[in-house]
Amino acid sequence: MTERPLAILGGTFDPVHHGHLRAAWEAAEQLDAEVRLVPAHVPPHRPPPIATAAHRVALLRAALAGQDRLGLDTRELDRQGPSYTVDTLAALREEIGPSRPLVLLVGTDAFAHLPSWNRWRELFELAHIGVLTRPGSAPTLHWDLATEVAKRRACTVQGPAGDVIDIAITPLDIAATAIRDAFAAGKEPRYLLPGVFFEEEGLLAPYRKATGP
Ligand SMILES: Nc1ncnc2c1ncn2[C@@H]1O[C@H](COP(=O)(O)OP(=O)(O)OP(=O)(O)O)[C@@H](O)[C@H]1O
Numbered sequence: 001m002t003e004r005p006l007a008i009l010g011g012t013f014d015p016v017h018h019g020h021l022r023a024a025w026e027a028a029e030q031l032d033a034e035v036r037l038v039p040a041h042v043p044p045h046r047p048p049p050i051a052t053a054a055h056r057v058a059l060l061r062a063a064l065a066g067q068d069r070l071g072l073d074t075r076e077l078d079r080q081g082p083s084y085t086v087d088t089l090a091a092l093r094e095e096i097g098p099s100r101p102l103v104l105l106v107g108t109d110a111f112a113h114l115p116s117w118n119r120w121r122e123l124f125e126l127a128h129i130g131v132l133t134r135p136g137s138a139p140t141l142h143w144d145l146a147t148e149v150a151k152r153r154a155c156t157v158q159g160p161a162g163d164v165i166d167i168a169i170t171p172l173d174i175a176a177t178a179i180r181d182a183f184a185a186g187k188e189p190r191y192l193l194p195g196v197f198f199e200e201e202g203l204l205a206p207y208r209k210a211t212g213p
């Protein structure tokens with residue numbers, strides 16, 4: 001019998017929003033997988049986040065409270081330097097052993113940039129890649145990546161690693177950039193984020209426009 005897959009969704013989560021949470025939830029249901037959200041300590045290919053890693057983790061904890069399908073994995077916070085996904089997958093593979101399916105979940109936008117990731121071909125040796133279809137992004141793949149995908153395309157998770165699986169999710173056109181921009185403009189982007197963020201004092205403080213003297 002195949003072991004239950006472990007899937008991870010890595011991200012800056014600055015802040016985590018319903019686009020991430022719904023995608024992770026639907027992937028958990030479709031793959032019948034344990035899904036963990038993995039916040040990047042130092043995201044490799046972008047400017048530093050607005051909120052500290054500790055604060056982004058506090059938001060994730062608040063967002064994930066009250067359910068047990070999605071988990072949180074903070075291992076990248078224990079490493080210094082850029083949070084390379086290949087290192088995270090290697091550590092997870094070490095922990096779960098060679099046979100349990102491991103799935104790296106990525107949005108289509110992030111997937112298109114895979115050839116720029118550190119040791120990107122090794123990702124396929126460590127895990128399957130589950131591509132979450134995201135509204136507004138069906139980018140043309142670099143030929144290197146398109147060649148890998150053509151060899152590896154699969155419909156279901158079988159075996160420990162090596163396949164590319166499309167996971168069709170409910171399109172939610174929500175992006176952290178737009179949420180940060182809304183706060184910076186003095187708006188309240190409710191209903192794009194978990195309601196608890198607006199209820200608990202201080203959770204949204206890093207994003208709110210400074211007011212008063
Ligand atoms: N609305 C969404 N639907 C599906 N996947 C998403 C969505 N938003 C982000 N993702 C995916 O979640 C992962 C982490 O994304 P990230 O933390 O960079 O969020 P983001 O909203 O894209 O942030 P930013 O706007 O700051 O770039 C990536 O694989 C990304 O493609």
Ligand SMILES: O=C(O)c1ccc[n+]([C@@H]2O[C@H](COP(=O)([O-])O)[C@@H](O)[C@H]2O)c1
Binds near residue numbers: 011012013039046084
């Ligand atoms: O390993 C890499 O080289 C690499 C390069 C870019 C992004 N990533 C990972 O991809 C995930 C989404 O990244 P981002 O920048 O879209 O939030 C997050 O877990 C990053 O650590 C990883």
